Amino acid sequence: MPARTWIVDCANNEAIVIQHPDSFLRYRLHVIDEKGDHLRDQIETPEGSVGRNLQSNGRPLTPAEDAAERQRLNNLLASPAAFARHIRNEQNNKQMGVNLLKLMPDAMLWSYAPGQPQLPNQPTGGPALVVLDFKPNPAWSPPTMESEPLTGLEGRVWIDPRTRRMVRLEGSLTRAVNIGWGFVAHLYPGGTVTLQQANVGGQRWIVEHIVEQLNLRALLFKNVHQRLVFDTADYQPVPAMPYQQAIQILLDTPLPTH
Secondary structure (H helix, E strand, O other): OOHHHHHHHHHHHHHHHHHOOOOOEEEEEEEEEOOEEEEEEEEEEOOEEEEEEEEEOOEEOOHHHHHHHHHHHHHHHHOHHHHHHHHHHHHHHHHHHHHHHHHHHHHEEEEEOOOOOOOOOOOOOOOOOEEEEEEEOOOOOOOOOOOHHHHHEEEEEEEEOOOOEEEEEEEEEOOOEEEOOOOOEEEOOOOEEEEEEEEOOOOOEEEEEEEEEEEEEEOOOEEEEEEEEEEEEEEEEOOOOOHHHHHHHHHHOOOOOO
């Protein structure tokens, strides 16, 4: 069938991966970004995710850092308005991800990758993954500022043919892209993004690995090298619970000693 058909189905299913309305997990989240290197204990709830820092820059938290983290969580318990502010960014990012995925089938030209190269760490015994290459569709115009980077992105995706879920995406920015006519940002060629997803039981999939590297000029003046590394692990299903209960569980869990 046409290569684009796979990505249409995949994009529809990816919205479920991002929103996961009926599935909740507790897991370890390791993030490296401009704020540092942090390992977090994360719990998903119907209202949004809550997390507690466990390590900073590869070491256990100091007593002062742990006290500040406990105070932050207690502030969320005491103030529903503070919690609403806390999850607003998460909700906005999820919605932006869903919106971008829905644009992908038309924003790109899709073709079957020659030879259908499989992933080296692919589990044995299952069906071969469907491998698609993509490049910008010159006839497509981005409807939003957030979608403008798609006009310079080329790459490859691997799709599980049984579930029509994306297993891996590798992309690179092959040409410069202006965001907001260049007033908001100018993305230089050479940026890369790698995303890997995994099935963690039943119908639940989760992003287990992201590496994103971008060189950009922000607000006309400042050149920035942006790097994000995002890893999840140690998944445990949890029941749907109020965010207050999830925070209390985090507070009651002893910190690891190493």
